[in-house]
Amino acid sequence: MSADIQAYLWPTPNGKKIYVTLEELNIPYDVRLVNIGKNEQFDPEFLKISPNNKIPAIVDQNPPKEFGDGPISIFESAAILQYLADYKKGEGAPDLYPKNPRERVKVNEWLYWQIAGLGPMMGQLNHFSPTNIDYAKERYSKETDRLLGVMNKRLGEYNYLAGDKYTIADIASYTWLLNSDKIKAEDTLYPNVKAWFERISERPAVKRAAEKAKL
Ligand SMILES: N[C@@H](CCC(=O)N[C@@H](CS)C(=O)NCC(=O)O)C(=O)O
The missing domain is CATH 1.20.1050.10 (Glutathione S-transferase Yfyf (Class Pi); Chain A, domain 2)
Structure with a gap:
């Protein structure tokens, strides 16, 4: 069975942030590697979720109710980190983005x-x-x-x-x-x-x- 979160990554500093955050927050995820050395970031399907042709990006197939129906895609690593920490924190995971x-x-x-x-x-x-x-x-x-x-x-x-x-x-x-x-x-x-x-x-x-x- 596939996970709710599909993470479009390549092991660069910006991609690695997403690996660390997903692991810290105990979130199941599937990785879709985007080989930026082979220009896969320009693939039209990838550009639909990351129009700036950069990794990282994610798609959440099952966002919280307040997001309405359907999946949501997010690009820009800070926006992804904020979303994951606010909405997808798993059982027993640390609070990485305090509400205070x-x-x-x-x-x-x-x-x-x-x-x-x-x-x-x-x-x-x-x-x-x-x-x-x-x-x-x-x-x-x-x-x-x-x-x-x-x-x-x-x-x-x-x-x-x-x-x-x-x-x-x-x-x-x-x-x-x-x-x-x-x-x-x-x-x-x-x-x-x-x-x-x-x-x-x-x-x-x-x-x-x-x-x-x-x-
Ligand atoms: N501000 C962006 C920067 C992302 C970024 O620079 N990604 C690089 C890899 S670390 C990339 O995908 N480069 C491919 C390209 O520019 O074509 C973020 O934080 O997500």
Whole structure:
């Protein structure tokens, strides 16, 4: 029998967020791999659910009653994380997106910080790293360093990005740091980020996601 959630993914940082969130929330799901290296993101059927030709996207065949009849599709990773945490949380799963307005605003801040800042800057850094375009490499490396400095300060004051609780904001940034040399070294400039990263890596759901998505 197929699961309610079909997740259209590829194991990139944005795709891995969805694996981690689905595992954390204990939600059954079926993965439909979209090989972006082979341009499958331009397939007309995929564009119907993800018009910006990017993974991740999901289709929920069985959304809650307030959504009315029929399946719902969602693209953009933050929108997917918010939907899953608000509406699809499984038995015994943690609350990854608090309803308390003060806490929720903090989650939104750090979630959007990742979507608009850390992700795009690290994405450009990854893109230009193998080239010899020094201006671009320096610009995106510096900007990534600035953002990691901001994150390091925050994580010196709180255990998690939104405060004392682990939330979807942490998951969104975590998968971007999986392959970053900037936090791996013992003498990293970002020790609070490194400690936070190691704590999250120990979570059973993150380990399950790692096996499935090859994090
Ligand atoms: N803001 C989007 C970014 C998604 C994104 O950049 N996806 C990349 C993979 S990590 C992709 O599908 N690229 C294929 C393309 O641009 O054609 C999100 O958070 O979902």
